[in-house]
Amino acid sequence: MFSSLVLAATLAAAPAPRSASAAQTVVHVPQLDAMGGLSAFLARAGTHSAMLRPEAWRAELHPFLVIDPTKPETLSASGLDPAGPATVSLRADGRVSCMRVKDAKTFQAKAAEAMTAAGGADVKPTTSKGVTSVSVKRSAGGAMGYALKGTEVCAFGAIDEAGAALLKESVKLVGKAPAPDARLGKVPGAAYLATGGTVVGLDGTGNVLKVEGTAVKLPLPPFQAKGTSPYAAMQPTGMLFSRVAVAPAGVQQAVGSLRATIQAVCPECPKEQVQSVADAVAKQLTGNLLVNMDNVQVRGSLRAPEVRFFSVKQALAAEVTDAAAVKSALAPLGNFPGAKTLADGWALAVKGGSVFVRLKDKQLVVGNDEAVTQATLAALPAAGAKQERAADFTLDPQKLARGLGQVGLSDVLADEQLAALFAVSSELGPLLERSERITGWMDSAPGGAHRFSMTWTLPESK
Known part of the structure; x- marks a missing residue:
């Protein structure tokens, strides 16, 4: 009733x-x-x-x-x-x-x-x-x-x-x-x-746009707010900074996406071993993740997978349940082509650059840029804090505008996805350059849907 x-x-x-x-x-x-x-x-x-x-x-x-x-x-x-x-x-x-x-x-x-x-x-x-x-x-x-x-x-x-x-x-x-x-x-x-x-x-209002909605069939894993995250107290930096709590059912999907990307830039890496390492690591993840995309530096044609991957200087951090088990699961990386052993992990020389895989206590950090990876490791707090939403993000609109502006004309003419990015850059780039910040959050909703919110803020008018 x-x-x-x-x-x-x-x-x-x-x-x-x-x-x-x-x-x-x-x-x-x-x-x-x-x-x-x-x-x-x-x-x-x-x-x-x-x-x-x-x-x-x-x-x-x-x-x-x-x-x-x-x-x-x-x-x-x-x-x-x-x-x-x-x-x-x-x-x-x-x-x-x-x-x-x-x-x-x-x-x-x-x-x-x-x-x-x-x-x-x-x-x-x-x-x-x-x-x-x-x-x-x-x-x-x-x-x-x-x-x-x-x-x-x-x-x-x-x-x-x-x-x-x-x-x-x-x-x-x-x-x-x-x-x-x-x-x-x-x-x-x-x-x-x-x-x-x-x-x-x-x-x-005059300087703030509020967007809230629900969507089904987004290409995202299910989220699950866990209350406490090791990344909740970190201050947002870079172009895109996002804290995510993935539900247990979505951890394998999230890891699979990263595995496919690394395999694409390292075709020489043994496919079965890459899959085995990814599966073993996925079993040790709590679901708390951090995405830190610092900036965009395009070097070459974005039609090449390796250029796309290394164009966004980024690092991903993930909380693990057993650091020793993760270190053991990652050990085969040392035998991959172009692998170099570091004091706290490995560096894989792949087409277009290097992939860094490093461990700090119960934090696994994977990055495609040494400086961003180091900065992410250094910023990891010693203790967790309360995280209100399953996923949140902070976007620097000016850095995003500069990144979108690096899509070349030859790529636009040859790739529909890149043409769409170019169109976004042409239409929204000038507005992004004059925006103050963009923030938002996302949660899972019943029926496999996601709920999301975004706040786009312009500077106060003078």
Whole structure:
């Protein structure tokens, strides 16, 4: 009984978007006039990134009306309610935008003007079972129109011959009250984005963007907050600093990823022995990990695996249960090609550089740069401390911008992944260079999902 009441309360508090069926992506704003803080951040960030400027995305809010949620008068002038909700559903055959009407006559007049200007001749509404609807063809192709019932309206813009289907969908959407979406109720936000298995809530102020969400099928191991971590008291440094508590079921996955990377840059290393060492070490790990990516220095073409690996100067630390057992498990490394024995571990000369594997008490540190590896070892604290989240991170946006800026044009033309990085650098690089910090956390969620949060901070405006 109690659980049923909790579920009912949760659903009642959850946003209720009028989402079209078969929507690939849904954007929902529970209250348009509550977007002031988020809009203020986007407006400021947009001075350095064109894609974040309000004018770059506000045209997507409605298929044929020009409205700006940052200017309530544009909504009122179109007969829409500035304090009402908005839901935009993007489908393969077009989009549907549902909002609340404050003045139906004004809305219909403005809609008729816009549709006539777009080539939709003879805009004649029809009314059936309390729903007033319009559907006209556009001179540029496709169709547009709306369905209006009471104070609810859903407008559509259809591709090719999908006008009838989207009109029918719009009529259905205004015909009944929308159901609360429990996915959106799990995260806070002034605006929501849902696509695939990912739901994101967005909010902000003039200099801070808050992002919180849930996602399924991320290529990450399951996390499990352990309360105490040997890395919790360490001060974040470098480009990316992350403390992670991996669940027992995910330790093998995490080790397997590192093993595959090392094998790629050391094809001469005996594959069976590399696998054997990795399996033996995985059994001794507690799941507490530290990732320290200090900086990016690209030397050559990033299409080569070894160049990619050594471009990010980094070290990974992992807590072990039995240092003696780990040392014994790692002993075969001394017989690998190019191996050099150190006082506290080994250095493996591989294609493109050296991999350092070192032990300090119950800390195993693996790095691809001697200076970063040494610095990580030296910074390891003598005692652990409480860690609030299963995973947290601190990102230096300026170092990230400099790293992204090192992707070469020849690599961009030959590799889709590198082309994507180049696009991110071109679009967000100037904003990253002018940002103060980016922090966040991540936890596991039921059903193999992950919950995440990010805070992007710009310097205080002067």
